Amino acid sequence: MYKMIQREDVIRIPPHYLGQDLDVVAEYLTRKNFEGRMDSLNRLVIEATDVKRMGDGKIVHGDGAIFQKVNFKALVFQPLLHEVVEGNVVEILKFGAFVRFGPLDGLIHISQVMDDHIDVDLGNMRLLGKDSKRDLKVGDRVRARIVSMSMNERSPRESRIGLTMRQAGLGKIDWLDEEYAERHQPEEEVAPKKKKK
16 A cells, blocks of 8 residues: 655765755755665655755764754555555466565465466466466456565565465456456346236
8 A cells, every 4th residue: 555654764964965955965865765665664665755854963973974854755655464456467486476566576376366276387477277267477467465474674575475366356357357247247138028818
């Protein structure tokens, strides 16, 4: 889920930046220090905007840098356990499919793709249902639910997010469209019978 939050933090302005416009330097360093990184609440900071210095910075003895408090708006992405997400299949492996939703990837284990025995066709990069003949391949759009998360604060792209598509309303979007059309197919019109006199 994407959110826009207000955030306060401290940045370190090295001595070689002194003499330059501190507002410009503060914005540059804020973006450099926070964008693409996880915060303590497992939110991935996508973008930092509206950076404002708060008061005068502090110089720590023996460092020579300025430690400056800043206030900024941050666009963050925070996956939530049990959240339903939509994304595209980006990789097929012998044990499942990786799906990219937002800036992160999640794994749909082969046992969580569908209620069918699955054959793996790595030559064609697809998973194939043995009885249903449904397939899942790179580029397919899917709807899945997050069932497990282990976030990596140092390298968010290496976070482990487990997904499932084995529930009603989840799966490849094409499958869901087919199921909807079948359920809402108009019944054949039958001419009314004439009443006997």
